[in-house]
Amino acid sequence: QSALTQPASVSGSPGQSITISCTGTSSDVGRYDYLSWFQQHPGKTPKLIIFDVTKWPSGISNRFSGSKSGNTASLTISGLQAEDEADYYCCSYTSTGTYVFGSGTKVTVL
């Protein structure tokens, strides 16, 4: 199972909005709404920020929002803040009962 495709890096200025894409296939992203996003700061464990494409876990800011169209999911970070600088990974359930992570995107706040 190949990794889902994400841009290697995305940057934005404080207060701006940025969007990270996550492209899979009709066997994973396109088939199921079991799509999550994780934020990972350097040296830290991943943190779930979006699940089931659009839902927030308790305590997660609504500045993070998710969507999906066809085989591509997206994470939008609104009102970009310095603390949002981190790596972001998408993760999808697949038709074989397995899961697959994305290639990861480094977000830089300029």
Next chain:
Amino acid sequence: QVQLVQSGAEVKKPGASVKISCKASGYTFTSYLIHWVRQAPGQRLEWMGWINVANGDTKSSQKFQDRVTLTRDTSARTAYMDLSSLRSDDTAVYSCARSAYMDVWGEGTTVIVSS
């Protein structure tokens, strides 16, 4: 609070096996899946497999299918990941995560494979 506590770092020689534990607390252990995920230095997250803690069913990535064994001890509230035939490129941080959503993560266990 909900917590997953993993076993300590390991250094192994190529060809050896490693068994990592993940002890759960703060929730009903049998109500949630446990996933195993690894991250090699500077690399992306890589999903390895899950175990249904309630009945012991497992599913692994095809990449690790022949080398990984996932088990659990419900009385000890602990899940285990055993990886055999270790190679240098298995050097990574191995983490357990709770539920289909991976909403709670262990702190990670560093495994170094070196001769």
